[in-house]
Amino acid sequence: MFETSCFGPLLKLRKIKLASQLVHQLLMRSMKTKKEEAWFKIGNKRARFGLQEFVLVTGLNATSSENVEMSGGADCRIVKDHFKKSGGKIMKGDVYEAFKRCKRNQTDKYKLGLIIILAYVLLATEENTLIELWWYELVDDLDLFDKFPWGKMSYDYTIRIVKRDMGDKLRNSLKEGESRCRYSLHGFPLAIMIWAFEAIPNLGKKFAKKYCDGIPRMLGWEQPKRLTSSDVVTVLESKELEVMSTLIPIEVELQEVYWKELTPCVQEEDTDSEDSKGDDTEHGGEPSHSFHQHSPRVSEPPPVRHDHNIADVVRMEMEKLEERLLGVISKRLDRMEYKIDSLVEMAAVGRFHSTTSAYDSPIHNTTNVPVSPPEVKIKEEAGDGEELAGGEKSAEDENVGNETEFVEKGMSGDFCMPEKLEEDENKSTKVDPSKVDDLTKWMEAASTSDLVPLHHCDVEAKTLLDLLNKDGWLTGEIVNEALYHIRDRALKFPNLFQQDCCILDCYFCQFVQSAHGEWQIHAQSPMKEEFKFSKSLLKYVDGSIPELGKCWKDCRYLYAPCCAIGSHWFAVKIDLEDRTIFIFDSLKSHVRKAELEAFMKPLQVVIPMLMKLHVKCDDSYSTEKFKFVKMKEVPQQHNGSDCGIFTIKYIEFLQANMDVCAIQPEYIPMWRKKLAAELLAWHFEP
Numbered sequence: 001m002f003e004t005s006c007f008g009p010l011l012k013l014r015k016i017k018l019a020s021q022l023v024h025q026l027l028m029r030s031m032k033t034k035k036e037e038a039w040f041k042i043g044n045k046r047a048r049f050g051l052q053e054f055v056l057v058t059g060l061n062a063t064s065s066e067n068v069e070m071s072g073g074a075d076c077r078i079v080k081d082h083f084k085k086s087g088g089k090i091m092k093g094d095v096y097e098a099f100k101r102c103k104r105n106q107t108d109k110y111k112l113g114l115i116i117i118l119a120y121v122l123l124a125t126e127e128n129t130l131i132e133l134w135w136y137e138l139v140d141d142l143d144l145f146d147k148f149p150w151g152k153m154s155y156d157y158t159i160r161i162v163k164r165d166m167g168d169k170l171r172n173s174l175k176e177g178e179s180r181c182r183y184s185l186h187g188f189p190l191a192i193m194i195w196a197f198e199a200i201p202n203l204g205k206k207f208a209k210k211y212c213d214g215i216p217r218m219l220g221w222e223q224p225k226r227l228t229s230s231d232v233v234t235v236l237e238s239k240e241l242e243v244m245s246t247l248i249p250i251e252v253e254l255q256e257v258y259w260k261e262l263t264p265c266v267q268e269e270d271t272d273s274e275d276s277k278g279d280d281t282e283h284g285g286e287p288s289h290s291f292h293q294h295s296p297r298v299s300e301p302p303p304v305r306h307d308h309n310i311a312d313v314v315r316m317e318m319e320k321l322e323e324r325l326l327g328v329i330s331k332r333l334d335r336m337e338y339k340i341d342s343l344v345e346m347a348a349v350g351r352f353h354s355t356t357s358a359y360d361s362p363i364h365n366t367t368n369v370p371v372s373p374p375e376v377k378i379k380e381e382a383g384d385g386e387e388l389a390g391g392e393k394s395a396e397d398e399n400v401g402n403e404t405e406f407v408e409k410g411m412s413g414d415f416c417m418p419e420k421l422e423e424d425e426n427k428s429t430k431v432d433p434s435k436v437d438d439l440t441k442w443m444e445a446a447s448t449s450d451l452v453p454l455h456h457c458d459v460e461a462k463t464l465l466d467l468l469n470k471d472g473w474l475t476g477e478i479v480n481e482a483l484y485h486i487r488d489r490a491l492k493f494p495n496l497f498q499q500d501c502c503i504l505d506c507y508f509c510q511f512v513q514s515a516h517g518e519w520q521i522h523a524q525s526p527m528k529e530e531f532k533f534s535k536s537l538l539k540y541v542d543g544s545i546p547e548l549g550k551c552w553k554d555c556r557y558l559y560a561p562c563c564a565i566g567s568h569w570f571a572v573k574i575d576l577e578d579r580t581i582f583i584f585d586s587l588k589s590h591v592r593k594a595e596l597e598a599f600m601k602p603l604q605v606v607i608p609m610l611m612k613l614h615v616k617c618d619d620s621y622s623t624e625k626f627k628f629v630k631m632k633e634v635p636q637q638h639n640g641s642d643c644g645i646f647t648i649k650y651i652e653f654l655q656a657n658m659d660v661c662a663i664q665p666e667y668i669p670m671w672r673k674k675l676a677a678e679l680l681a682w683h684f685e686p
Contacts, residue, residue: 002110006146007117009059014222019207021229022196023189025236030162038162042236045243047199049162049192051155053247055262057191057198059216060122060151063261070447073133078111078140090131092119111139122154122188132449151258158187160451164458186451194218199244202235215252435677442680443468454481455682456547467645467676470669474644476506479561479569480546482648482675485684487548490655498655501557502550504540509562509603511537516602519609533610541614552576552615558607559651564591564599569643571650574607574626576615581607581628584660586637586646588630600628635663642668645675 002011031039037050055062073079074088082098083090099112115135119125139145197204198217204210207227214220235241253259443465446452450461459477466472483503490497515537522531536545543551552558558574570585581603585591591599604625612621637646642665649663649671678684 002113002117005114005142006061006148006150007114007122009216009219010117010121012219014211014219015224016190016194016208016222017224017226018185018190019193019223019227019232020185020189021227022203022207022232023185023192025229025232026192026196027162029236033163036156036159038159042200042243043239043241045241046245047243048246049159049195049199050246051152051262053195053199054155054158054191055151055216055258056247056249056253057194057217058151058154058188059218059256059258060154061147061149061258061261062151062155063149064152070132070134073135073137076133076137076140078108078136079133082108082112088133090133091128092125092131093127095119095131111142114139114145118150121190122150123157123186124188125186126184154188154191157449157451158189158191161185161187161189161458162192164451164453191218193223194221195247197221197223198247200236201242201244202238203232206235207231215256216258435681435683436673439673439677439680452680454679455484456481464676464679467672467679470672471639471641472672473567473641474569474648476563478675478679479644479648480505480507481679483561483651484547485678485682486648486652486655487546489684491548496656498557498657500555501559501655502543502552502555503546503651503655504549504558504560505546506561506563508540508546508560511540512606513602515606519606531609533606533613537610538614541610552611557654559654561647561651562599565595569647571647571654572603572628573654574603576607576611579608579624579626581626583628583630584634584647584650584654585630586635586643586650587640588632588636590643596630601625604628634660635665637668638665645672648675 002008026040029040029042031041031046033039035050037048040047040049051062054060079086079088079090082102083094086094095112095115099109099116102109102112115131118135119129119131138148194217197208197210204221207225208221208223211220211222249259446461446465448460448462448465451458452461452464454477457477459475463475463478467474467478483505487503490499490503511534515533518534519531539545540549541552543549543554556575556577558572558576560572560574562570562572564570568587568590570583570587570591573582573584574580575582581600583596583600604627607626608621608623612618612623634650635646637643645668646663650660653660653663
């Protein structure tokens, strides 16, 4: 039955293994292009992997899917019969288990098998990925399922993976000639490997065996060996390497249904690409093409059609170009106007100073000095049963939860009044119109299974859509991404943001908890060797991680997001001089006192140890536990899902020396939208 399905060619594959090192080396040579295709620079030549190449290699249906409904499915028969207790959340592994259990109903077993081919071969993802429910509804009608353009869907997903900005990341992660960057190959990477055998004949000759009667082309290759990265590099860096810029169909392929339905354009197009390194080297010589070599059915490439007058074609292309340029110019002007307005507003409220300030040096000691502070009692809870001495106030106490006037050291008495600060915060909810426009367009076209490229990683579109949902919970990827951009913004605008601090990521607390557990085991050991922290944790101390981190020797404050009892976010501000950890929690009643004390203990113990051994390097420095203080007078969320956005805003406001009381729940929906737009644009406004 499977051989007669739309996936029949996949079952006829010869003995072939995915050479991940080959695909990896191609990604290292990827180029940037705005088109929905991938280009690779091999030596001084360029090769395209586009829809035309994908179809010639796989023979899958790659027509348009505009008229197909891609929603629903939760109430379909297959879900009810085979996944009764799933609650509409079915992972890849669940489908495989259902396939093994299904023994009586062979038709259903066949349908589940088709889903498995989709999930594990054409649209391969991680094992715990949820399967789209509409697949089950579609597979229940085998005629509709076989007509669906799964090839186009597989190509779109694969090309998004390939077009991730991996080239620079992989090159930047090189150590001793070998990349240490780990990542997964999703989609249908086997198609890329077979395309490479076709487009770079030396690769095919060296590592695989070609049979002449393979249509589609993936059926003509056999590659049972496991390849090493060095072997692949040797071939790709050879001087006289033949590279075919595109694949051209032969006569037999022109008659295949998958090619006729595709209606390809075989005329060579300008790629408008740039090397990911910024190299603008052009092609050496004329473009070359692959005509399915080593086959007796080789023919000349099909003639280029001249149905249109050349002048008309040129005129239409010029009109399209003019329209695109006008759109780009308009968007850039809107963005520039918005930024100018923002700077003018900040200057008006005293946050931007023309004279030299304490923030002008990359490393400085900034102190907030109260000007005639009113006598206001601060409500705090001290950890470990400690209470702050009556009548005593630290600078930190007065900086949080009070409407007090502050003056920044080195600013000649120029300070920001509380009412102006509040007015400035109201304006901070504004979003760049051009970014909103980009976000809106993305939302209109986004599918929950799409991958969205962010700075540190790619996330599923659902993750970003949850950020826009008023009841959506923020994942660690979103929190980390936001904090990276806050660090990046502070580096670019040192006049506006505190510089004697380091903003950490979500993983820091996990490393600390792990170190605390190892330390406890070491303390009980009879061995008297000195305890050593992991290299990963020490990289936080020296500023190597997270990206744009800072050495603790140059910092007074550390800001970190914490995720307690598995799902609740709160922020901590660690004062390294006062040996105090301040907790900013937008849902104070969620974590019980005992749970909070247990969570905070590793931070209280490990940080002074790190300070003594790797920051102060002073035997007299005390390793006595830091105390923690839970701030009471902080804004609270009004639902059960805003803890993530509150945590980001707490850290953002604290780093900017702004009153966290300005973080009001009514601003959160706009801040969610603003954060999503800025993450999508890879840029935070000052």
